[in-house]
Each structure stands twice: as structure tokens, then as C-alpha cells.
Amino acid sequence: MSVTKAYAAQTATSKMAPLNIQRRTLRPDDVAIDILYCGVCHSDIHQAENDWGNSIYPVVPGHEIIGRVTSIGPNVTQYKVGDIVGVGCMVDSCCSCSSCHAGLEQYCENGMVGTYNGKDYYDGTLTSGGYSEHIVVREAFVLSIPDTLDIKAAAPLLCAGITTYSPLKHYGVKAGDKVGILGMGGLGHMGVKYAKALGAEVTVFTRSQSKVAEAKLLGADHVIVSTDADQMAAATLTFNFLLDTIPVAHDFNPYLNCLKVDGAHIIVGLVTGIDPPIWGASLITKRRILAGSMIGGIAETQEMLNFSAEHGINCEVEMLDIQNINVAYERMKKGDVKYRFVIDMNSLKK
Ligand code: NDP
Ligand code: ZN
Structure with missing residues (x-):
């Protein structure tokens, strides 16, 4: 286990504030990622404020994650230390139902595990998202980011x-x-x-x-x-x-x-x-x-990233320091963002 700085909502009405959380020790097929950028999705607000009635606190939002691989488990084959990778809205699924076999992990019949507010399949711990320094994710749910994409603007591709x-x-x-x-x-x-x-x-x-x-x-x-x-x-x-x-x-x-x-x-x-x-x-x-329709499967997410690179498609972003996340939420509620906030996670080190 390792301690990671994060930002969290402690209740439906509290503001986002700093919190130290734990990241698990790497399992054989895990990738550890140092988070560089994280987009701010309206779902982050819904979950932090319990709009859907299912939030488990503390909520550490963030499911538009771009980062650098810092270590890998012994069974990881697709990624190596130093690679720039992405993580979207899911970090696991059962991988054995018909939806998972069809590449539709987001519709997993046994329930996909959300990047935040999800329950880990193995130890039942609450998942915490990308408003944090590091994350540990199963290799099968990590995306490869094409070299030609600007990684700040590519973060929101992982959900939006x-x-x-x-x-x-x-x-x-x-x-x-x-x-x-x-x-x-x-x-x-x-x-x-x-x-x-x-x-x-x-x-x-x-x-x-x-x-x-x-x-x-x-x-x-x-x-x-x-x-x-x-x-x-x-x-x-x-x-x-x-x-x-x-x-x-x-x-x-x-x-x-x-x-x-x-x-x-x-x-x-x-x-x-x-x-x-x-x-x-x-x-x-x-x-x-x-x-x-809900997000997309892992293979389709990779296809979308490659399509975006081929067609020169990126998000229009406003960069944000994590300390200003509460202001960003208020602006998003008014439709006042052009067109996605992306948190520079370096700001968490301040
Ligand atoms: P944003 O806040 O960035 O954009 C939503 C837009 O909707 C606003 O810019 C505004 O556009 C319009 N809008 C906002 N409030 C109202 C209103 N009261 N009446 C009419 N239009 C309004 O949100 P996101 O794009 O990040 O997310 C949009 C929704 O999609 C959220 O509910 C989010 O949870 C959901 N979502 C769903 C996913 C899925 O898999 N299905 C995945 C990710 C997000 P304008 O100013 O042009 O009117
Ligand atoms: Zn989202």
C-alpha cells in the first residue's frame, strides 16, 4: 500500500478538499501510474454531490486520466515504465460474461468497476479516481495514448x-x-x-x-x-x-x-x-x-483514441489547478466552461 495525495468530497454538501488515500500494492497484472492530467466531467459533480443517490464517501472523482507508468506487475506485457497511458471510467469488469466477451465491459452483467465510487472485485475496497497523484489499474483497463495527441487535451477523450x-x-x-x-x-x-x-x-x-x-x-x-x-x-x-x-x-x-x-x-x-x-x-x-448509451468498451476506447489521432481531434480545454476545483464545479453548473476543465496534477504537489 502507498499513501497518495488526493482531493475528495466527504459528504454531498462539503466542498472538495485535500485527503490522503491508499493505493494498493501491485497485483501481478497491475500498472502503477503517476497522474499528469485529469479532466473534470459533469459526472464528477453528480457523484460528489450525490445527485444519483448512490455515492459512497469519501468520493475522489476523476475518470479522464493521463499519466506515466511508474511500475508494472510481473505479468504486465503491454506497458513499460515511462509509457504515457490513459485510464477512463472503468478499472475492471468480470471479463467472463457475454458483454465482456463482446468487448462491452461497460455493460458487464456482473457490474463493471467504476474508476471511482466502485468496489474492487478482489478486496471490496472503494475505488478512488484521478484527482490524485497516483493510481493503480489492471493492465486490461489501461489505454495507450498515441504520440501525436497533445496529452493535456487528450485527457477528456477518456470519457467525453x-x-x-x-x-x-x-x-x-x-x-x-x-x-x-x-x-x-x-x-x-x-x-x-x-x-x-x-x-x-x-x-x-x-x-x-x-x-x-x-x-x-x-x-x-x-x-x-x-x-x-x-x-x-x-x-x-x-x-x-x-x-x-x-x-x-x-x-x-x-x-x-x-x-x-x-x-x-x-x-x-x-x-x-x-x-x-x-x-x-x-x-x-x-x-x-x-x-x-454509456461510455464505450476498452477496445472501442482505444479505437476512438487512434481515430482522434488520425483525424487531429482533441478537446478544447481550460487548464486548472486542483486548488480551484470548487470554482470549476460552480462554473460548470452554469454551463460556463470552454469546453472541458483539465487539472494539471502537478498542482497537487504545491
Ligand atoms: P457539461 O457541464 O460540460 O455540459 C453540459 C451541457 O448541457 C452544458 O454546457 C449546457 O450546454 C447544457 N445544459 C446544462 N444545464 C442545462 C439545463 N438546465 N438545460 C438545458 N441544457 C443544459 O457536462 P458534460 O458534458 O461533462 O456531461 C453531460 C452529462 O453527461 C452529465 O450528466 C454527465 O454525468 C453525463 N455523462 C454520461 C456519460 C455516459 O456514459 N452516458 C459519460 C460522461 C458523462 P448549453 O450551454 O450549450 O446549453
Ligand atoms: Zn465522465
Whole structure:
């Protein structure tokens, strides 16, 4: 075991504050990683503040981790000391169910182990995420980071990147498709980049007039200000796919009406109840699909990293010292970040 400096929430209402935590002694297939950068995902806030009702404290968030390998267990073959690697939202799964065999570890039938707020399969200890100096992770859940990616900006690919890439690929988004991205935050701005790279015509739906010009700079072909009923009505029956990254309850009906026949509305943001309710007619009358998607499997995450390197795709980031994490959370709650905070973990040494 080794002591590691971290930042944690001790209760749903306490601010993030320093805490020393333990990292396990390496198992034969473990990789020890010195964390260089960690992205700040809205899920970190949900978990720290117990929005989903399942938080176990202390919560050390962070699942967009880039670091350098400092030691390896005797059975590790893919990584060596000094390699730059990534860790995303999961650090283990049962590896024996049909989902795991299909490369869909995120849907493990026995439960994947989250990078934080998860229970280790072997000793039952609580997992702690990337707002920390070091982490120890099973080799099979460590990603290789292509040399050409800027590693500061690549950290958020490990969650925001894969969460948007995976459903676009799964639903076969292709050249000429009309794709709408709902909410332009960390996930949303990556959704714009991947949908464009796949050849789609991309529209951003945002509440924020101030993001209209930037959405276009990031590659969006069109922008709809979602609070403008006329703009929403004009988009009726336009889209093949909507990727919904909005983190809070919102009215789905006006968005569903923007889908063509057989169009799909894919939820990645909202895990709690839909309020107001969806009208059956919003789906039935045009054979529309309402679906959900969670991150991506390990092989697909590696594919996304390689795709990002090939297409020159990275996140737009604001660098952050860990001491300012509480300010960052407040800004994210207001939609005020362009477009992902990334913590320089060197700041933890201050
Ligand atoms: P961000 O805070 O970076 O972005 C969310 C965006 O949603 C905002 O920028 C804003 O865009 C829009 N938004 C925020 N509040 C509202 C509101 N009240 N009404 C309408 N729109 C709103 O969050 P992330 O991108 O990091 O995460 C988005 C969601 O996805 C979170 O709930 C997170 O937990 C979830 N998530 C899901 C994953 C999965 O596997 N399915 C993985 C990772 C995250 P704008 O200003 O343009 O309106
Ligand atoms: Zn995340």
C-alpha cells in the first residue's frame, strides 16, 4: 500500500478538499501510474454531490486520466515504465460474461468497476479516481495514448470522447446524415467533432446565445438556440440522430419532433427520470427511437483514441489547478466552461 495525495468530497454538501488515500500494492497484472492530467466531467459533480443517490464517501472523482507508468506487475506485457497511458471510467469488469466477451465491459452483467465510487472485485475496497497523484489499474483497463495527441487535451477523450464516439458509431452515423447535438459542454463539443469527422451535417442545440459563433468555429454547420420556440419549430422532421448530453431533466417532446421518421434520440446525459413525460405520440407517429448509451468498451476506447489521432481531434480545454476545483464545479453548473476543465496534477504537489 502507498499513501497518495488526493482531493475528495466527504459528504454531498462539503466542498472538495485535500485527503490522503491508499493505493494498493501491485497485483501481478497491475500498472502503477503517476497522474499528469485529469479532466473534470459533469459526472464528477453528480457523484460528489450525490445527485444519483448512490455515492459512497469519501468520493475522489476523476475518470479522464493521463499519466506515466511508474511500475508494472510481473505479468504486465503491454506497458513499460515511462509509457504515457490513459485510464477512463472503468478499472475492471468480470471479463467472463457475454458483454465482456463482446468487448462491452461497460455493460458487464456482473457490474463493471467504476474508476471511482466502485468496489474492487478482489478486496471490496472503494475505488478512488484521478484527482490524485497516483493510481493503480489492471493492465486490461489501461489505454495507450498515441504520440501525436497533445496529452493535456487528450485527457477528456477518456470519457467525453468515448461517450460521444461510441453511440455515433453504434447507430452508424455516416456522410450526409443530419445529426443534432444537445448541449454544448464537455461531451457536446466532442460530439460535434466526431459527427463532423464521420461526414454528418451537424447542428448544435444550445441555450447559450454566446456559444453560437464558437459552435460554428468547432465545425457545426448550424446552431439552434433551444430556448427560441420558433427556431425549434422550424427544425421539425429534420434530423436522423440527436445526441442528448443535457445533464438535467428537460422536455424531450420538442426535440423528438425534430427527428425524421425512424430517427433516434440517444440519451447520454440524463440518468434520472424524464420530466415532463414523453408523449407516446412523439415516438409512435414517426416510428422514432429513444435510446441510451454509456461510455464505450476498452477496445472501442482505444479505437476512438487512434481515430482522434488520425483525424487531429482533441478537446478544447481550460487548464486548472486542483486548488480551484470548487470554482470549476460552480462554473460548470452554469454551463460556463470552454469546453472541458483539465487539472494539471502537478498542482497537487504545491
Ligand atoms: P457539461 O457541464 O460540460 O455540459 C453540459 C451541457 O448541457 C452544458 O454546457 C449546457 O450546454 C447544457 N445544459 C446544462 N444545464 C442545462 C439545463 N438546465 N438545460 C438545458 N441544457 C443544459 O457536462 P458534460 O458534458 O461533462 O456531461 C453531460 C452529462 O453527461 C452529465 O450528466 C454527465 O454525468 C453525463 N455523462 C454520461 C456519460 C455516459 O456514459 N452516458 C459519460 C460522461 C458523462 P448549453 O450551454 O450549450 O446549453
Ligand atoms: Zn465522465
